[in-house]
Amino acid sequence: MSRYGMVIDLRSCVGCQACSAACALENQTPYWSDKWRTKVMDIQKGEYPSTGRYFVPTICMHCEEPACMTVCPSKATFKSDEGFVLVNYDTCLGCKACMAACPYGARYVYDKKDVAQEKEVYGEASQHKKVHVDKCTFCQDRVTRGLEPACVSTCPTLSRQFGDLDDPTSTVGKAVSSGLAKPLRPDLGTKPRVYYIY
Amino acid sequence: MSSLKERKVAARQTTSSRDVEWVPSICNFCSTVCNVRVGVKTIDGKKTAVKIEGNPNSPLNRGKTCARGQAGLRQTYDAQRLTIPLIRVSGSKRGEWNFRPASWEEAYGYVMSKLEEHQVRPWEMSMVGGWTSCVFYMPLALSFVFSTGIPNIVASPMQQCVAAGHFGNDLVTGNFNFHDEVLADFENAKYILLSMTNSGVAAASTSRLVRFAEAKKRGAKVVVLDPRLSETAAKADEWLPIKPGTDGAFFLALIHIMLRKDLYDEEFLIKHTNMPFLALENQGMVVPLMESDEQGFPTSFRVLDRISGEVRQLPGYSNTNAVDKEGKNLVPALEVPPGFTLDGHKVKTIFQYMLEQTAKFTPAWAEQETGLPAATIERIALEFGQTRPALVDPGWHGARYENILNTRRLQAVLQALVGGFDTPGGWLMSGEYHEKLLAFLKAKQEGKEVPVLSLPGLQFPLTAAGKFFNPAEWSHGHPSFAMAKSMADKAEGKPGVIFPAFSDYGLEEAVEGKLMFNGEPYRIKALLMNAANPVRHFYPDTRWKNILTHPNMGLVVAIDIVPSDTAAYADVILPNQNYIERDEPFLYGAGPATDLALTTRFSAVEPQPQTKGTADILFEFAIGFGALDKFMETISAFSGYDLAEIKEEVGKATNGEQTFTQAIRSVSFKHHARNLGLTPDQLEKTLREKGVLVVEAKEKLMEHAAICRQLPVPTPSGRIEIYSLLLAGFVRQEGYRINWDPGLVYMPPALNQEKKPDEFFFTYGKTPTVSYASTNSNNPILMALSKAKEDEFMGLWIHPQRASLLNIMTGDTVTVENCLSGQKVQINAFVTEMIRPDTVFMSSSFGTENPLLKYSSGVGTALNRLVPYQVEPIVSAFKTQEFTVRVTK
C-alpha cells in the first residue's frame, strides 16, 4: 500500500491562494467564517531593502503519530486505510480536545451556523450535515478515485506535490529521500507526512 | 460503539467533483483565458456546476487555474445576477438602482424609441467594451459598428494595457494581439528580468505562472524591478526597489553596457534587425537610407557588405539581411569605418547611432535616476549580457507614466540584443499568430487581400483602427470622436493623440457638446456597453459619472451579468449569459499558447431563462437598425466566413428555429472544420471531449514558421526594428517629440523630486484574488480570501520610517490626497518594510460601490477615485501614477 504524503515547495509558492479556493469548493469548507483546511501565510521579515516575503501554505500534516487522535474521547479521529488522519463526522462530539492537541493548528469547528450556511449554499449536495471538528482529509475521496487532492491539482506553480513517499521514483519520494524536503517541527515526534522544501 | 470498519465507512466524505460530468469551457475571470472544465451534476433536480478545474489538455494553463478560476463558478449562482431586462423607472436618475423588469421586446423597443427621440445619428453613438468583448466578440463588435455606421468603440484594455504597454513592445517586434501577446518562455530561460508587472506573473496569470514556477524550480536567476515587494518580487533572487517610473533609465544603462562590451547576439543583430542599416543625420534626426513605394512601404535599405566592402541594397520587406535585392549573399557590417561617406554624405549604421545615443546612459547616470547603485546596475547588465538564454519579461499592464510606451519598447530592444524571439527561453509568439503571419505572407505573395480579422500583429490595429480614424471610410464622413478630438487639438496647436485606438479621448467633451468637427458639434448621445465597467476601470470615476449622467446623454444601454457600478448608470440593462452557461458563437485560438490550437466554450448548465448571449443582442440591434444584410456581409468580409452559410444559418435564427449565437457558431464550426479537413460534427465531438484541439504543435511550427529565422514580422521592414520606422513616420507626420523618437531616448517621469515628509510617489498593482477590469469582484470565496489579507490587499503600504514620522500605524484610516489634482480618498494604512520609504502603494482590485454587490461593495478603496484624467499623446495611455500624493492621518 502506498504511503501517501505531500511535499510543499516554498521556493515556488507565490501565495496565490488557488489551493485554498480549490479546497473550499471541493470540500465545502466554511469560507464564510474565514475557516480553511489550507491557508497560505504571508510572512514578512527583515528591514528594507533586505526585506524578505515568504508564502507558507499550512495544512494538516497527516502525522503518523497524530497527537489529535490519542486525545479523542469518542475515537472519531482515526487513521484511514490510506493512512490519512480523518474525523468521523457522525461520532465527533465537538469537544475540541483534538484542536488543543494538534501542534499545527490544522483543525476548526464546523459549527451550527456553518452547517446552516452550507445547506443554504449547496442544497441537497451539502457535505457537512452536522456539527463536527473539520480538517483536511488529503482529499481521500479524490485520491481513492486515482486523482490528486484538489489543492495539488490546481496549484499553478506545482508547489504542491502528492504521491507515495516510499516510491523512490515519485516526485515526493525523491524530494524526501534526498533530504531536500523536510517536515515541520520534527522534534515534536508526530512524524508528519507533509514535507516542505525551503 | 460501532466497529472500526463502520466508523471508517461513515467517515468517507464525498467531495464536490465526485460523479460529475466535465464540460469544457474557458475561464472568464481574466484575459489569460485559461482552458477549464466545469464539473456538473444534478442537485435538487437541477443541473448545477459544482467544481472547476484547469483543462489538463491545455497547452496554455496545463490543467491549472488560479484562485479566481476556481471560485469563478459562484458567479453563476450570484443571488444578485441580472436575470431579466430592466428599464429605468421614469423620473429616476442614472446612478440610482431604480429599474422595472421588462420583456426583451419592450427593452429593444425602448432603446429604439430613445434613439429616435434624441435623433441619434450613427456617429453619435459609441460602443463601450470590456476585455471580454475584445477577446470573444471582436468579430461581431467590429462588424456591427461598420455595418451600422457607428465609428466609435471605447475598449477598456486599450488605454490601460494593450495600447498602453504592449504597443511599446510591438513597435519593435511587430506583434499585437487581443489579448494577449507573447508568452515569455520562463521555463527555458536562465536569467529573468521583470519590470512593472505583478499581474502578469504571480498575481496571477496562470499560463505565465506555470512557466515561471518551472524557472524557479530549475534555479533560474530572477531579478524584479518594483518599488514594493510584490508577490512576484518575493520570488526574486534580487529585488530591486527602483524609484517609480524610472525603469526606462535602468534598461538604457543595460543597453549602454551591452552595446559597449559586445554582450549582444551579433549574428542576430546583423541578420534580423535594422542595426546594420545605413543612415544619415538630417536636422538632428537619424534617417535610414531607404526607398519607399507610393503607400510609404519600404522597398529598399542600404548596408555595407563586410565581405566585399560594397554598399548593397536590401529588400524593403524581409526577415533577413543576409540576401540582397539581387539575391546575392552578404554579411552586413554593424559598423562602417570612421569618415565613411556615401554620395557625399557622412553615413553610419543604425548600430553606430545607437552607440552614440546611449553614450550618456551610464550606470552612474542611471543611479541618479533610479536610486539603484551603479555597481548593481553594471553587474546586472553583465550577468544579463553573459547568460543565455536571458529574458526580459514583456510586461502586461501598462499605463502609469507618459514614458510607458518607451519603457516597454526598451524592454523589447533589450530582448532583441540577446536575439530571443521564437527561441528557447525567449519571447514566444502564439500559434495563432504564426498561422496568421503565414497566411498573410502567402496572400501578399499572391497579391490577395486578407480579411481584417486575420491580419497578423500590428497590421490589425493599423488597419482596423485606421478605418475609425479615416472620415472617408464612413458614409457620414465622421471619424471616431477620439480622432475628431485629436484633430481639434492639433488645430489649436496642441499635440492631440496620434493613435487613439478604441479610446475614450474626447468623450466627455463630445457629450458636453464642446467637441467640434467640420464646424459643427460632434456629439455623443448614446452608449451601448458590453461587459464594460468604465465607472471603475477608467480614470477618474467622476469623469465617467459625468458622461453617464449628463443631460445630453440620451441613452445608456448596458449588457452585463452582475449589477456592476456602471450598470447602475444605465437606462436599459440587458442580462447576459455567463461563461459557464453559454455556447460561444466562435471558435478561438488558445490565447498566447505556442501550439496552434482551437478552443471554445460549451454550455455547462442551462442559462438563466431570460438571459441572452451577446451575439443575439447584437443581431437584434442590427435588425432594429435595418442593417442585417450589411451585418452578415461584414462578418463574412472581416472573418472570411462563407456568406451563403451565414445567410442560411441566420435565416433559421430569424425564423426562431435557433438562436443567433447558434447560427454563427455553426458557421464557425463549418469554416474551421473545412480548413482542418474534418466534418463539423467531428470537430465538435473532439472539442467537447478535449476542450482544446492542437492543430500543430509548437515544435512543428518552429521548424517552418519561426519569426526572424524564417518569417518576417509585421513591422514596416519585416525586421526587428530597434530603430522604429513607425515612430519615424510619426516624426514626419507630426514633427519631432521625444515620445516618438525612433531611437533610444529617456523620458523621466514628471514627478516632483523635492518632497515634503508627508508627500510620496504613488504606485498601485494587482492582487491574486481579484482581476482588474472585470465585474467579478463580487465573489464570496475571493472576498473571504482577500479579507483574510486585508492589510496587504486593501491597505495603503507605507514604510515604518515615514509612518512613524506621521504617527501612522497599521489599521489607521488615512487620507490620501493627489498633489496634482486634489482628489482625496480614505484608506487604512499598512505599515511595512516591503516598500520604498518615499513611495506608497495600493491595490487596484477593490472599492466597488453598487450596494447590490453584496460581498464586495464598500470593501476597500477604489483606485480610480484618486487618479485624474491624464493621457499621453501616442495612444492616450492613462498616466495613472504620474503624480505625488500627500498622506495624512
Ligand code: SF4
Ligand atoms: S496554489 Fe500553490 S502557489 Fe498558490 S498559494 Fe497555494 S501552494 Fe502556493
Ligand code: SF4
Ligand atoms: S488535500 Fe484536499 S482537503 Fe486537504 S487541503 Fe488539499 S484540497 Fe483541502
Ligand code: SF4
Ligand atoms: S489566470 Fe485565473 S482568472 Fe485568469 S483565466 Fe486563468 S484561471 Fe481564469
